[in-house]
Amino acid sequence: MLHKYDIDRYLDSIPPIPKTIKSTLLYLDKADMLQAANIAKEDVVFVEYLSDVVNKPIFGFRDEIRNVNQIFGILGLNRAKQMIYSYYMQIILPKKWEVFDFSSKKFQDLQANLMIQWSKILDALAIQNRDLEHSITLIPASLIVCEMLFRDIKDTISLLRDTKEITYDAILYKMSGYRLLDVVEKIAKKWEFKKSTAVFVKSALGSESKREIDIYLRLLLSYEMSKPYIIDSGLNDFFDFSLDFKEKDISKFQSIIDMEI
Amino acid sequence: MKPIIKNSVAIFHPSGFLDGNNAMTIITGADENEIISKRPDAIFVSLQKIIFFNKKGIAYLADRLTFLKNECVAFVGFCDYDKKKYNSILDMFTDDINFSLVQSEDLVFLFAGTKNVDSKSIIIYSDDHSQKNQLAMALIERKLDVKIAKDEVEFKKDRKNFDFIVEHSYIGNIEKKVSVFIKNNIIIYTLKGFIDSDIINTFDMRYHRNSIKVGFRIFCFDVSDVSSINIHGANFLSKLSIEGAEFGVSIVVCGLHSNKIAKILTQDLEDAGILLYEDLKSFFSDEDIVGQTGIETQKMVKKVNIDKKIISILPTVIEATVHTVEVLSDKKPNKQNVKIKKLHMEKEDDFLISIVGMYGGADAVLMLVMDRQDAEDVCKILLVDEFTQEDLFDSFSEFASVISGKIVQILKSKHIDVEVTMPRIFDKISEVKKLENTNNGVQVDFKIKNRDMIIFLTR
Numbered sequence: 001m002l003h004k005y006d007i008d009r010y011l012d013s014i015p016p017i018p019k020t021i022k023s024t025l026l027y028l029d030k031a032d033m034l035q036a037a038n039i040a041k042e043d044v045v046f047v048e049y050l051s052d053v054v055n056k057p058i059f060g061f062r063d064e065i066r067n068v069n070q071i072f073g074i075l076g077l078n079r080a081k082q083m084i085y086s087y088y089m090q091i092i093l094p095k096k097w098e099v100f101d102f103s104s105k106k107f108q109d110l111q112a113n114l115m116i117q118w119s120k121i122l123d124a125l126a127i128q129n130r131d132l133e134h135s136i137t138l139i140p141a142s143l144i145v146c147e148m149l150f151r152d153i154k155d156t157i158s159l160l161r162d163t164k165e166i167t168y169d170a171i172l173y174k175m176s177g178y179r180l181l182d183v184v185e186k187i188a189k190k191w192e193f194k195k196s197t198a199v200f201v202k203s204a205l206g207s208e209s210k211r212e213i214d215i216y217l218r219l220l221l222s223y224e225m226s227k228p229y230i231i232d233s234g235l236n237d238f239f240d241f242s243l244d245f246k247e248k249d250i251s252k253f254q255s256i257i258d259m260e261i
Numbered sequence: 262m263k264p265i266i267k268n269s270v271a272i273f274h275p276s277g278f279l280d281g282n283n284a285m286t287i288i289t290g291a292d293e294n295e296i297i298s299k300r301p302d303a304i305f306v307s308l309q310k311i312i313f314f315n316k317k318g319i320a321y322l323a324d325r326l327t328f329l330k331n332e333c334v335a336f337v338g339f340c341d342y343d344k345k346k347y348n349s350i351l352d353m354f355t356d357d358i359n360f361s362l363v364q365s366e367d368l369v370f371l372f373a374g375t376k377n378v379d380s381k382s383i384i385i386y387s388d389d390h391s392q393k394n395q396l397a398m399a400l401i402e403r404k405l406d407v408k409i410a411k412d413e414v415e416f417k418k419d420r421k422n423f424d425f426i427v428e429h430s431y432i433g434n435i436e437k438k439v440s441v442f443i444k445n446n447i448i449i450y451t452l453k454g455f456i457d458s459d460i461i462n463t464f465d466m467r468y469h470r471n472s473i474k475v476g477f478r479i480f481c482f483d484v485s486d487v488s489s490i491n492i493h494g495a496n497f498l499s500k501l502s503i504e505g506a507e508f509g510v511s512i513v514v515c516g517l518h519s520n521k522i523a524k525i526l527t528q529d530l531e532d533a534g535i536l537l538y539e540d541l542k543s544f545f546s547d548e549d550i551v552g553q554t555g556i557e558t559q560k561m562v563k564k565v566n567i568d569k570k571i572i573s574i575l576p577t578v579i580e581a582t583v584h585t586v587e588v589l590s591d592k593k594p595n596k597q598n599v600k601i602k603k604l605h606m607e608k609e610d611d612f613l614i615s616i617v618g619m620y621g622g623a624d625a626v627l628m629l630v631m632d633r634q635d636a637e638d639v640c641k642i643l644l645v646d647e648f649t650q651e652d653l654f655d656s657f658s659e660f661a662s663v664i665s666g667k668i669v670q671i672l673k674s675k676h677i678d679v680e681v682t683m684p685r686i687f688d689k690i691s692e693v694k695k696l697e698n699t700n701n702g703v704q705v706d707f708k709i710k711n712r713d714m715i716i717f718l719t720r
Contacts, residue, residue, distance in 0.1 A: 001591040226277030231286040
């Protein structure tokens with residue numbers, strides 16, 4: 001059984017964001033890319049993460065880039081910030097996945113795909129509020145939370161899901177009264193994400209909102225969670241949100257992300 | 262993607278987008294092997310959570326379903342869709358549809374599987390006359406009460422009065438093996454065509470033996486649609502009757518008229534103790550046998566004693582049960598004592614009891630008796646806030662499946678390969694006591710607060 005106090009204990013165990021990363025973000029907020037890159041270089045783990053992610057095919061760079069200044073320069077301010085927020089997840093990323101057949105590499109693939117596709121959507125919808133761009137970085141945290149919270153009772157939960165179609169989110173809620181996004185919101189607060197970021201994610205995924213941006217976030221997650229590497233990992237029906245979409249929204253979404261039909 | 266297999270129906274539940282790239286991860290080779298080993302009556306893919314699909318995705322799944330249909334002689338197709346998805350699939354496969362379309366998951370259990378649905382009322386409507394008949398025939402063969410709406414006006418007027426509404430459904434080519442369903446605690450097998458030595462291959466003997474193990478005692482073969490039975494077919498039925506006699510099993514054959522079988526073979530069937538009835542209706546009106554409700558028997562029942570194997574798996578059974586109760590309910594059962602005896606309870610009311618048969622590396626029957634309040638607690642994750650008695654029974658059965666699944670896992674780690682039956686659920690201790698009338702077992706008494714919980718392991 002999972003209780004609220006198990007979740008609180010988990011939240012307490014989450015480390016703060018390293019000082020170098022916070023400083024990097026502060027300089028990016030001030031649009032000082034050079035200083036931000038200089039500080040970032042001090043964190044070798046971050047540098048490795050950054051170059052691993054940006055050199056994924058979805059970013060579309062022909063030559064491999066390893067230099068932080070160069071990476072920040074190519075990415076631009078907003079995408080560089082997005083990278084920092086994505087890196088936050090590395091702090092809580094398990095070394096070995098037990099509940100899901102997942103890995104750090106697959107997690108990074110998911111992060112990269114979501115970032116790129118989400119930017120395309122925001123561009124296509126002509127959304128100026130770039131803070132929303134960062135919201136996508138928060139969502140994969142729910143996978144980590146789920147992995148960590150269910151780890152000790154994974155066999156029982158797996159057998160339960162073999163007998164009934166029930167999501168991890170529903171199980172967590174029945175056991176503890178918390179939704180996965182409630183836990184993610186608490187993590188966001190601890191890491192000093194803008195309040196509006198967590199509020200947006202919760203409202204888009206936790207309701208049947210008909211707001212265009214909310215619909216497209218749900219479509220994007222449905223799309224990404226249908227990829228073969230996700231289905232193989234046992235994560236296909238991970239998110240428990242409304243799937244009631246209009247055909248015109250699905251068509252527009254497919255066109256934005258260049259989906260092969 | 263693992264399907265959920267329940268009441269002999271396997272259902273895959275993919276979500277999101279379905280196309281040629283991801284379809285092969287929905288039904289994998291490993292999934293196919295798992296399904297073939299379990300031979301369910303029906304195999305379906307739910308489209309409830311599918312937002313978008315294209316022909317490549319559906320065609321791939323249809324191909325795999327057709328493969329499984331041939332391997333398991335099962336009813337296969339897609340379920341849980343709206344009218345638009347239904348029309349879209351029909352448009353994709355205009356020439357020949359080898360699979361079926363059933364509008365909701367609940368309806369699949371009307372057409373196949375062992376879920377008890379005999380008391381439900383059903384109305385059918387289709388604007389395709391031939392499909393309307395196909396749908397009706399498939400349900401009537403399972404002895405369900407079906408109203409066929411003659412037109413849309415009648416359908417719209419009457420539909421609110423029925424438990425199940427069958428529309429936007431399509432029956433593809435069905436080559437059903439022996440179909441099976443349960444009515445009044447009696448297992449009914451419906452046979453078709455010519456019954457010869459091939460019955461040995463098409464009859465699911467494992468299901469039959471497991472049904473005996475979990476307490477079914479009357480098995481009825483409806484041969485109304487059988488053209489004829491030869492000596493091999495008759496011998497098969499006789500053998501079933503003789504084999505079941507030691508467990509108090511009655512074999513009934515309905516609709517066996519003189520034009521279908523030689524007179525001498527009919528005598529052989531009677532000599533083997535098989536009860537013959539004109540048709541199902543006359544059988545069900547015979548209170549003397551139907552009144553036994555399939556769990557009692559007046560015949561001699563073979564007495565089987567517990568053995569070392571039962572004792573050796575007991576710690577695993579206790580570990581799996583207690584752990585599952587703790588994880589799902591936050592309650593800790595405290596062990597009181599262990600005794601070898603017949604099932605004994607101080608109090609007889611307000612319990613739920615699950616019975617699971619185990620076979621293979623260990624031959625046993627596991628009964629779990631829980632106070633109704635505790636049963637509701639362990640099922641709370643599986644139940645909706647407002648639930649019926651039927652919901653509670655279903656959820657308690659799922660809870661019992663989690664326990665038996667855990668037992669299988671633990672025993673496997675100890676190199677003991679065990680298989681388990683689907684649980685049967687009771688709410689009357691008296692029925693269970695009749696069932697294990699003569700057998701001793703190991704009874705482990707627990708207390709959850711001041712309430713009783715019992716694990717009873719017997720053969």
